[in-house]
Amino acid sequence: MMDFWKTEERLWREGAPAYEELMTGDCIMVFGPVGILERDRIAESIRAAPRWSSVEMSDQIVREHGGKVVILAYRARAEREGGGAYDACCTSTYIREGDVWRIAHHQQSPV
Template sequence: MAKMDMDGLWMVERAFWLDGVEAYEANLHDEAVMVFPGLGILDREAIIDSIRHAPRWTQLEMSDQRAITAGTTAVLAYAAEGRREGAEPYRARCISTYVKRPEGWRMISHQQTPV
């Protein structure tokens, strides 16, 4: 995958954290699953519903970023530190998997492990 394409995927990844539900509706695969601490395993409908009701992150720092591609699949792994208004920082190790669709890259899975 070209560096420009990979940079675009990292921008989408940031949007999942910082932007509203529109980022999820536009970039989440129809069959997506996510694993969140305290919430469990969520399908696309539950993911979008939970985002509608959760406060958004106001800041995000990503470090130890790694990306691999294999054909029509891309995996992003990184350490995240997110901040919400009036809350303690949240730190996690994250991994997201994207698949290439005719309309572009779509996230099909994401997992967060708090540290």
């Protein structure tokens, strides 16, 4: 099984290319101040934002369902170069498409 925590870190740090590679075709994401986004708007929004230079995840919980769905819940503390810290409670849902795991949903609630 893939290392979901490393994948989450990739999404925080690598930006649009990682999202485009890892998202399902019908992925949805909810970002506190931005709102509800679908796949095309997700990639567009990520391209427009500076990437995070670091992210620390704590209070990590993993739930696996039937070998086809994995849900992550965690608290993130991230920083951008020249910017302040960002704290959020997050969830991500991954689904298995054949032999590949893809992110179908992600949510961030600023703390």
